[in-house]
Amino acid sequence: MSSKFSRLTVALGLTLGLAACSGGEETSTEGSNASIGESLDYKITGIDPGAGIMKATTKAIEDYELEDWEVIEGSGAAMTAALKKAYDKEEPIIVTGWTPHWKFSKFDLKYLEDPIGVYGEEETIHSIVRNGLKEDLPNVHKVLDQFHWTPDDMGVIMSAIQDGEEPEAAAAAWIEENEDKVAKWTEGVEAGNGEEVKFAYVAWDSTIASTNVLANVLTDLGYDVTLSQVEAGPMWAGVADGSVDAHIAGWLPLTHADQYEKYDGQFEDLGPNLEGAKTGLVVPTYMEIDSIEDLKE
Numbered sequence: 001m002s003s004k005f006s007r008l009t010v011a012l013g014l015t016l017g018l019a020a021c022s023g024g025e026e027t028s029t030e031g032s033n034a035s036i037g038e039s040l041d042y043k044i045t046g047i048d049p050g051a052g053i054m055k056a057t058t059k060a061i062e063d064y065e066l067e068d069w070e071v072i073e074g075s076g077a078a079m080t081a082a083l084k085k086a087y088d089k090e091e092p093i094i095v096t097g098w099t100p101h102w103k104f105s106k107f108d109l110k111y112l113e114d115p116i117g118v119y120g121e122e123e124t125i126h127s128i129v130r131n132g133l134k135e136d137l138p139n140v141h142k143v144l145d146q147f148h149w150t151p152d153d154m155g156v157i158m159s160a161i162q163d164g165e166e167p168e169a170a171a172a173a174w175i176e177e178n179e180d181k182v183a184k185w186t187e188g189v190e191a192g193n194g195e196e197v198k199f200a201y202v203a204w205d206s207t208i209a210s211t212n213v214l215a216n217v218l219t220d221l222g223y224d225v226t227l228s229q230v231e232a233g234p235m236w237a238g239v240a241d242g243s244v245d246a247h248i249a250g251w252l253p254l255t256h257a258d259q260y261e262k263y264d265g266q267f268e269d270l271g272p273n274l275e276g277a278k279t280g281l282v283v284p285t286y287m288e289i290d291s292i293e294d295l296k297e
């Protein structure tokens, strides 16, 4: 009974409120009229501070003159959790996004157009190894040099992990189903004898997938593989100072350009292991904006 009354009161109050506004100037208090910036408190959901995409996003804020906006630091996992939460309620959200990534198969998403080109064009992911690896572990070097796959291959592992599989198990299952591809990576390679191989990687879903698949392949070949999860800076620094043997997450030409220049000469670039990568600002398709310029209002 009392609930009926209170509901009536609210409805009446709303009617009066609208009536009071109707003759006046425009109001933006209603959800759908609020600007995209207001509805998001001018926040872009970012990832780990060391990621190249964070630097690019800071540059985007400058180049598109979005001084009211900021990119919030977090992690890849926190970003996808925030994305899921907003998506389930059809609320607005803008994330720092990249391809290949499982989020595009789980949610309907789009990249915001980037007319200035802050995020660059298509990228490739390179395998980066320490100087001297070729002499010390020629067969490991050869596998890394021959390692090459597609965004779809990587996507299978990423989705399996997302669905709850352990990264190692997801990688092992993919290897079992793709013996022909793995055979090309291991062509002409001799088995190891327990030699240690150290990879550095960052907890980006794409990198977790690729690092686990190579760790599995090398373990099957008889190597003793260690994976160290680090931030992006230490991942590059570790290969440069030789404390790790390799990482396979060199995003080029733009995303990791800083580290690539900083450590020039202190690593060997084995070239692309994947083509068709991309970074940018990503939103659910239900959002009405299409371009980073639309954030300016």
Ligand code: PBE
Pocket: 047, 050, 051, 052, 053, 054, 097, 098, 204, 206, 207, 232, 249, 251, 255, 256, 279
């Ligand atoms: N990423 C995924 C990384 C490279 C791999 C796009 C988040 C970065 O921004 O550095």
